[in-house]
Amino acid sequence: MITRGIIAEYGTPEELVAAVRELRAYGLGDLDTFTPYPVREVEPLIGVRRSPIPRWVLAGGLLGAALAYLIEWWCAAVSYPVIVGGRPYHSAPAFVPIAFETAILVASLTAFVAVIVYARLLRLYDPVFETPGFERASVDRFWVAAFVDATVFRELEADAAGLRGKLESAGAMRVVLFAGPS
Amino acid sequence: MTALVSSHASGEETPVETRVLLGNPTDGALTHELVDRLWSPGRAFPALLALTGTGSVGLFVAVVYTMTTGIGVWGNNIPVGWALGIVNFVWWIGIGHAGTFISAILYLLEQKWRTSINRFAEGMTLFAVVQAGLFPLLHLGRPWFFYWLVPYPSTMGVWPQFRSALPWDVVAVSTYLTVSLLFFYLGLIPDLAVVRDTAPERWRQRVYGVFALGWRGSARAWHHHRIGYLLLAGLATPLVLSVHSIVSMDFAISQLPGWHSTIFPPFFVAGAIYSGFAMVLTLIIPSRRIFHLERVVTAKHFDSMAKMLMVTGWIVTYSYAVEIFIAWYSGDPYERYVHLVNRPTGPYAFIFWTMLACNCLTPQLFWVKRFRTNEAVLFVAAILINVGMWTERFILIVTSESRDFLPSSWHLYRPSLIDLSLFVGTLSFFSFLFLLFLRFVPFIPVSELKDLKREIANENEPIGATEAAL
Numbered sequence: 001m002i003t004r005g006i007i008a009e010y011g012t013p014e015e016l017v018a019a020v021r022e023l024r025a026y027g028l029g030d031l032d033t034f035t036p037y038p039v040r041e042v043e044p045l046i047g048v049r050r051s052p053i054p055r056w057v058l059a060g061g062l063l064g065a066a067l068a069y070l071i072e073w074w075c076a077a078v079s080y081p082v083i084v085g086g087r088p089y090h091s092a093p094a095f096v097p098i099a100f101e102t103a104i105l106v107a108s109l110t111a112f113v114a115v116i117v118y119a120r121l122l123r124l125y126d127p128v129f130e131t132p133g134f135e136r137a138s139v140d141r142f143w144v145a146a147f148v149d150a151t152v153f154r155e156l157e158a159d160a161a162g163l164r165g166k167l168e169s170a171g172a173m174r175v176v177l178f179a180g181p182s
Numbered sequence: 183m184t185a186l187v188s189s190h191a192s193g194e195e196t197p198v199e200t201r202v203l204l205g206n207p208t209d210g211a212l213t214h215e216l217v218d219r220l221w222s223p224g225r226a227f228p229a230l231l232a233l234t235g236t237g238s239v240g241l242f243v244a245v246v247y248t249m250t251t252g253i254g255v256w257g258n259n260i261p262v263g264w265a266l267g268i269v270n271f272v273w274w275i276g277i278g279h280a281g282t283f284i285s286a287i288l289y290l291l292e293q294k295w296r297t298s299i300n301r302f303a304e305g306m307t308l309f310a311v312v313q314a315g316l317f318p319l320l321h322l323g324r325p326w327f328f329y330w331l332v333p334y335p336s337t338m339g340v341w342p343q344f345r346s347a348l349p350w351d352v353v354a355v356s357t358y359l360t361v362s363l364l365f366f367y368l369g370l371i372p373d374l375a376v377v378r379d380t381a382p383e384r385w386r387q388r389v390y391g392v393f394a395l396g397w398r399g400s401a402r403a404w405h406h407h408r409i410g411y412l413l414l415a416g417l418a419t420p421l422v423l424s425v426h427s428i429v430s431m432d433f434a435i436s437q438l439p440g441w442h443s444t445i446f447p448p449f450f451v452a453g454a455i456y457s458g459f460a461m462v463l464t465l466i467i468p469s470r471r472i473f474h475l476e477r478v479v480t481a482k483h484f485d486s487m488a489k490m491l492m493v494t495g496w497i498v499t500y501s502y503a504v505e506i507f508i509a510w511y512s513g514d515p516y517e518r519y520v521h522l523v524n525r526p527t528g529p530y531a532f533i534f535w536t537m538l539a540c541n542c543l544t545p546q547l548f549w550v551k552r553f554r555t556n557e558a559v560l561f562v563a564a565i566l567i568n569v570g571m572w573t574e575r576f577i578l579i580v581t582s583e584s585r586d587f588l589p590s591s592w593h594l595y596r597p598s599l600i601d602l603s604l605f606v607g608t609l610s611f612f613s614f615l616f617l618l619f620l621r622f623v624p625f626i627p628v629s630e631l632k633d634l635k636r637e638i639a640n641e642n643e644p645i646g647a648t649e650a651a652l
Binding site (some may be wrong): 043061079084091108118120128144163 | 208209210213248333339340341342343344345346347349350353354357360361364365366368371372375376378379380390392395396397398399400401402403404405406407408409410411413417418420421424428431480604629630637
């Protein structure tokens with residue numbers, strides 16, 4: 001599959017926000033920004049939806065607690081019951097610490113894996129990396145990209161509506177059209 | 183915006199000691215200032231690495247000797263069955279608590295002074311927990327059977343004893359290590375991408391690129407990253423409080439005089455954070471000088487950490503007082519003997535008074551504002567507190583065990599040479615790992631600092647200026 005689009009480089013987060021508005025006004029919908037630190041103002045503008053990670057983490061925590069408690073109960077009260085210190089086989093208070101710790105463990109592992117999945121990490125290559133100067137996206141430059149289909153891409157190449165000029169007047173240091181396999 | 187940022191930079195509006203970031207570097211300059219040192223090790227680095235590496239070899243030798251001969255080579259006896267192994271375990275795991283405290287709890291409380299030092303403290307946590315884990319493992323006697331602590335379906339048909347605090351400890355410490363590592367790594371990913379993108383050589387770009395997991399800094403990635411990081415902070419907060427509580431239950435649920443006390447969980451947690459902050463200061467004061475971190479580790483950081491030492495130091499002092507009072511008030515002759523006779527006047531009295539002097543008197547220095555920001559005073563105080571907290575664990579464990587109920591079973595304890603080599607060895611191995619961390623990992627969170635810089639700049643703008651800029 002070929003990924004196509006237009007990408008522009010800015011020097012400040014404020015210019016980036018202006019450029020995102022410019023692209024939206026032009027009618028481009030599939031936007032993303034690449035910034036050295038989170039620029040929270042662009043998130044509603046490009047339609048970032050509320051992260052579903054908290055629900056997964058809650059499920060992970062409950063699962064961890066239930067699993068640990070069941071194991072403790074089954075080992076101590078069902079499989080091999082032994083009386084220790086005169087306590088009942090099913091010594092609920094003594095089973096709490098391990099259940100609690102396992103809840104935290106499974107919830108944390110879930111959170112970590114969920115970030116990797118939802119943030120689409122573990123892909124070491126991305127077509128946007130080919131943009132000249134893109135390595136400064138993690139240092140001090142703020143990039144915005146609009147992903148488009150082949151038809152719109154040809155329009156952009158012809159630059160009928162002068163989008164490049166609009167992005168540049170918003171302060172762009174560089175505007176590049178890109179197309180590459182992803 | 184420009185005018186206001188420069189007025190912030192000149193320091194006229196905010197006095198120096200409240201700022202967490204000095205000057206007004208550009209994002210690029212700040213990044214290079216913090217990251218470029220990864221390409222050139224200092225002159226002292228190989229020598230320090232060799233020194234701590236030799237100590238680590240010493241640790242390895244002591245571990246092998248202990249494992250091949252048996253723990254009879256330690257000074258432990260009956261009744262002092264725990265001794266230095268557990269003293270060192272509790273000391274190291276306590277030090278490991280400041281990392282998560284700084285990273286998670288101060289993050290949830292939105293403390294700006296956390297940002298420059300959090301990764302430093304997290305690295306310290308990881309390496310301290312590694313040292314801590316070594317001691318109970320060796321103390322098992324047959325460490326190669328450590329997996330008996332895990333409930334697996336063995337042919338013997340028996341299971342770990344879940345009513346004992348020791349399996350709780352295993353789960354708590356291993357969970358703590360895992361969660362600290364995840365939290366550390368999740369926060370590190372964007373900065374690894376910074377290193378990947380600024381590395382001069384191709385091979386470094388590749389190596390750091392693999393560890394950065396393909397981070398692009400996209401808005402969606404930042405959003406999920408922020409939520410995930412916040413959740414991990416929220417999970418690590420009860421975890422850090424629970425781990426040392428569980429460690430304290432190793433003692434508190436036993437019957438021994440001096441151990442059987444309900445104050446232990448909060449007392450241990452406060453002591454852990456106390457010793458952890460002392461260790462952070464011990465490490466950051468020289469590092470700040472060596473790596474020229476004056477811009478990002480400021481008087482504000484020292485001031486805040488000194489105040490944390492005061493708070494936790496007072497909780498520890500209060501706990502000592504309550505322990506002694508309750509021992510007297512309970513009327514229990516054994517409790518009274520431990521707290522009122524054995525500890526203050528017994529064979530280990532010198533260590534007891536060292537503990538009180540180091541832990542209760544040292545933080546009183548910080549009533550004086552000048553001392554809270556004086557590096558030399560802070561460094562000496564931090565060392566004294568490290569020593570004090572080690573002696574606290576020694577007093578707690580050894581005095582209670584060596585003289586418990588029946589005088590006929592009393593026995594004094596003296597650490598053997600192997601005990602001491604193991605302790606010095608873990609100090610070396612800790613320093614060795616920490617040096618490698620300083621050498622290869624961006625230990626000041628660059629991305630978070632740039633974010634913080636923008637936040638501070640926006641705060642200093644008058645209302646309306648942000649909208650005008652947009």
